[in-house]
Amino acid sequence: MDHLLELRGLTVAYRTEEGRLPAVRGVDLCVDAGEVVGIAGESGCGKSTLASTVLRLQPKDALVAGEVLVSGRDVLTMGWGDLRALRWAEAAIVFQGALHSLNPVRRVETQIAEPIRLHEPDLPVADVGARVGELLEQVGLPAARSRVYPHQLSGGQRQRVMIAMALACRPQLIIADEPTTALDVMVQAQILDLISGLVRDLGVGLMIISHDLSVLADVCDRVAVMYAGRVVECGSADQVFSSPAHPYAQALSRAFPRVGDAAARYAPAGLAGDPPDPHDLPPGCSFAPRCARMIDACTEAEPPLLQVGGRQAACIRVGEA
Numbered sequence: 001m002d003h004l005l006e007l008r009g010l011t012v013a014y015r016t017e018e019g020r021l022p023a024v025r026g027v028d029l030c031v032d033a034g035e036v037v038g039i040a041g042e043s044g045c046g047k048s049t050l051a052s053t054v055l056r057l058q059p060k061d062a063l064v065a066g067e068v069l070v071s072g073r074d075v076l077t078m079g080w081g082d083l084r085a086l087r088w089a090e091a092a093i094v095f096q097g098a099l100h101s102l103n104p105v106r107r108v109e110t111q112i113a114e115p116i117r118l119h120e121p122d123l124p125v126a127d128v129g130a131r132v133g134e135l136l137e138q139v140g141l142p143a144a145r146s147r148v149y150p151h152q153l154s155g156g157q158r159q160r161v162m163i164a165m166a167l168a169c170r171p172q173l174i175i176a177d178e179p180t181t182a183l184d185v186m187v188q189a190q191i192l193d194l195i196s197g198l199v200r201d202l203g204v205g206l207m208i209i210s211h212d213l214s215v216l217a218d219v220c221d222r223v224a225v226m227y228a229g230r231v232v233e234c235g236s237a238d239q240v241f242s243s244p245a246h247p248y249a250q251a252l253s254r255a256f257p258r259v260g261d262a263a264a265r266y267a268p269a270g271l272a273g274d275p276p277d278p279h280d281l282p283p284g285c286s287f288a289p290r291c292a293r294m295i296d297a298c299t300e301a302e303p304p305l306l307q308v309g310g311r312q313a314a315c316i317r318v319g320e321a
């Protein structure tokens with residue numbers, strides 16, 4: 001059986017004035033129906049590039065290699081007709097910052113109806129309207145709110161509209177890129193509840209991206225941690241959050257304690273330094289210059305992802321006692 005989404009050796013580089021910038025480097029990852037897979041990592045580690053490439057929405061001049069298989073078909077090589085048919089209907093993205101993603105001068109109903117009209121042009125107007133109302137209710141907004149403009153909604157409500165749009169054509173795969181980042185903590189929790197409830201009820205597969213590992217710990221089945229364009233750890237959400245193996249995953253987990261975790265709240269977040277400049281990656285392990293466990297061998301070769309205790313980690317020292 002094909003996976004709902006399978007990335008094989010996905011590699012994305014941007015052309016810049018300083019030369020080629022490697023943003024995603026050889027990522028292998030799967031998402032199955034009914035599964036929630038999280039992608040975590042600091043700003044700049046390639047999460048958004050990965051998300052947009054899944055629907056071939058990366059900038060036109062980006063250089064892409066590898067495969068992005070949605071139900072077994074490669075998004076990167078399919079024709080435009082197939083790609084248009086796939087977007088919204090098989091896979092949809094919820095982008096971060098709904099204020100910028102929604103058109104300010106068009107009513108909410110018009111925007112949610114757009115993908116429906118595109119994919120089901122023969123659907124009578126009344127049926128489209130009814131579907132928009134159902135979608136709004138599904139995301140916890142009264143159907144009567146369909147006539148408002150985005151600025152008349154709160155940030156959380158706008159994000160709900162974005163989720164309704166993503167669900168409009170009943171896709172099997174949803175990609176959510178930092179869906180709660182711009183929201184306050186209470187609203188963030190409500191939106192995460194909504195997303196995980198929908199995934200459970202509809203049985204869709206979800207890839208959710210966040211720099212905040214604690215957000216992912218609560219909603220994901222599996223989590224992949226990215227650093228400098230590579231996956232450095234991948235395992236069950238519980239493993240990666242509660243007993244991370246890779247030193248970077250450990251630092252990330254300390255930096256984002258779970259809400260209510262009093263002991264962790266007072267622990268030093270402690271991850272000194274910045275991620276490397278992608279134009280000038282250090283030799284060997286990209287994390288080595290910031291790693292407290294670094295030894296000379298770490299700078300010799302980029303460590304492959306190895307199986308350790310039921311998860312994968314890319315660190316030559318994880319097996320040590």
Ligand SMILES: Nc1ncnc2c1ncn2[C@@H]1O[C@H](COP(=O)(O)OP(=O)(O)OP(=O)(O)O)[C@@H](O)[C@H]1O
Nearest residue numbers: 014021023042043044045046047048049050059278
């Ligand atoms: N259009 C672009 N042209 C050139 N470089 C880009 C472009 N978009 C992203 N980058 C670079 O690619 C790398 C990965 O960026 P990306 O936005 O995918 O990371 P991210 O983990 O999603 O970060 P953030 O959370 O800040 O969005 C970064 O070094 C970034 O500066």
